[in-house]
Amino acid sequence: MNVDIIILAAGEGKRMQSNLPKVLQPLGNKPLLQHVIDTCSQINKSKLHIVVGGHNKLIQSSVKAPRSTNWVLQRKQLGTGHAVKQTLSSLRPNSCVVVVYGDGPLVRIKTLKKLISRTSKDNLSLLTFEASNPKGLGRIIRQSNSKVVGIVEEKDASVSERKITEVNSGIMATSSKNLKVWLPQLKNNNAAKEYYLTDVVSCCHNEEKSITVINLGNSEELLGANDAQELQNLERIYQKEMAKSFIEKGVKFADVNRVDFRGEIVIGKNVFIDINVVLQGNVSLGNDCIISAGAVIKDSKLNKKVKVEPYSVIENSQIGDNSSIGPFAHVGPGAELEQGVEVGNFVEVKRSKIGKKTKAKHLAYIGDGALEAEINVGAGTIFVNYDGKNKNKTKVGSNAFIGSNSSLVAPLIIGKNSMIGAGSVITKNVSENKLALGRSKQKNIKKR
Numbered sequence: 001m002n003v004d005i006i007i008l009a010a011g012e013g014k015r016m017q018s019n020l021p022k023v024l025q026p027l028g029n030k031p032l033l034q035h036v037i038d039t040c041s042q043i044n045k046s047k048l049h050i051v052v053g054g055h056n057k058l059i060q061s062s063v064k065a066p067r068s069t070n071w072v073l074q075r076k077q078l079g080t081g082h083a084v085k086q087t088l089s090s091l092r093p094n095s096c097v098v099v100v101y102g103d104g105p106l107v108r109i110k111t112l113k114k115l116i117s118r119t120s121k122d123n124l125s126l127l128t129f130e131a132s133n134p135k136g137l138g139r140i141i142r143q144s145n146s147k148v149v150g151i152v153e154e155k156d157a158s159v160s161e162r163k164i165t166e167v168n169s170g171i172m173a174t175s176s177k178n179l180k181v182w183l184p185q186l187k188n189n190n191a192a193k194e195y196y197l198t199d200v201v202s203c204c205h206n207e208e209k210s211i212t213v214i215n216l217g218n219s220e221e222l223l224g225a226n227d228a229q230e231l232q233n234l235e236r237i238y239q240k241e242m243a244k245s246f247i248e249k250g251v252k253f254a255d256v257n258r259v260d261f262r263g264e265i266v267i268g269k270n271v272f273i274d275i276n277v278v279l280q281g282n283v284s285l286g287n288d289c290i291i292s293a294g295a296v297i298k299d300s301k302l303n304k305k306v307k308v309e310p311y312s313v314i315e316n317s318q319i320g321d322n323s324s325i326g327p328f329a330h331v332g333p334g335a336e337l338e339q340g341v342e343v344g345n346f347v348e349v350k351r352s353k354i355g356k357k358t359k360a361k362h363l364a365y366i367g368d369g370a371l372e373a374e375i376n377v378g379a380g381t382i383f384v385n386y387d388g389k390n391k392n393k394t395k396v397g398s399n400a401f402i403g404s405n406s407s408l409v410a411p412l413i414i415g416k417n418s419m420i421g422a423g424s425v426i427t428k429n430v431s432e433n434k435l436a437l438g439r440s441k442q443k444n445i446k447k448r
């Protein structure tokens, strides 16, 4: 059966008190709506219809949706029922129509598939859950025989109805045929003066068609975000879910409450992640890595057994096996480290390649460098890469030894096995196997 999935994203989201439309608010650094799109587009034979309102251009340019997506404009936000109505003419005949809300990003593919499998052309199926705090949500009204007869919105609910804890997730499915009959029947004679989608439940009941309810109990999967507090709540739920899925693949965390995933993250086996680590963008961590407290890793690939010491930042970089970074190091953008490289305390590496087992363990700046293998970069070494106009390159051959507190003024080539005396300012190339001294000679003068 064809599946038409309608994602409602036209609401103004006033309760969020932000200039950014609600469905573009980030969860794990990705817009709420993008989460919903990513999940829905995994359903076979599905076509997405996304209903947008005032911010339609911004929304369309801020998310990635399948090419076949039908963007539908709801000019005035007259309610969720009115929003779905805007899609009626583009729904395929006899398709199964699933309605999801753009502000409910945690719903899983498994749940949507279950809902679809329980939907036929003659019924309506509904996802509900038990809310510890049902504030603001539609309550599920059941007869004494527990048959569902309708949904009442909180604004319209009586005192006793408000005590009901089984609530509407907003996600429902039925045939396009049913929707074409029910939606034109909706009235807005309610507290919000809106056309509520939820009223189709009583339409279905009145036609004596069956209503199938899938109640997910106290699962957090169906929670939505209307305001900043709820969004924050979803953020932590999402983060813990991500951590859990990594734990299942053999990753270990010091505390799942203190780690943040903000992108497409791949983590190998037996990786340990300490507290307050942020992984952002496209990050890949190989097996047996150790990521210490406070590390921030963005758009980078770390191979196997890399050790990142506390409070280090790695961005747009590649780190080879067995390398170690930090504490307090800044690697990248544009750093490529081979195997067994050590970049230590307060060292910055930018747009540079560093060969096998090269070490820069303390207080150095390596910018626009091409360093071969097994070099020692002494404490306080500066690659002087900027002459005020241009950035220039420094090449250092393998086994070179750069004495502490040296300035290497680029463009510069330092040959293999050469040695730079501590405190030198090197402005001329140094050929292989030379000792270069670029400093004034020490004089010891008799004290008076």
Ligand code: UD1
Residues within 6 Å of the ligand: 008, 009, 010, 011, 012, 023, 051, 074, 076, 077, 078, 079, 080, 081, 082, 083, 101, 102, 103, 104, 136, 137, 138, 139, 151, 153, 167, 168, 169, 170, 195, 196, 197, 198, 223, 224, 226
């Ligand atoms: C809605 C449900 C409520 C349910 C809750 C679950 C209705 C009437 N109420 O309430 O039963 O418990 O979700 O989270 O449906 N939207 C439009 N156009 C509109 C209005 C809204 O596209 O004219 C979109 C919004 O962008 C949002 C979604 O529909 O993504 C839901 O709207 P919202 O105002 O958040 O509904 P709730 O008050 O949360």
Ligand code: CA
Residues within 6 Å of the ligand: 101, 103, 224, 225, 226
């Ligand atoms: Ca909502």
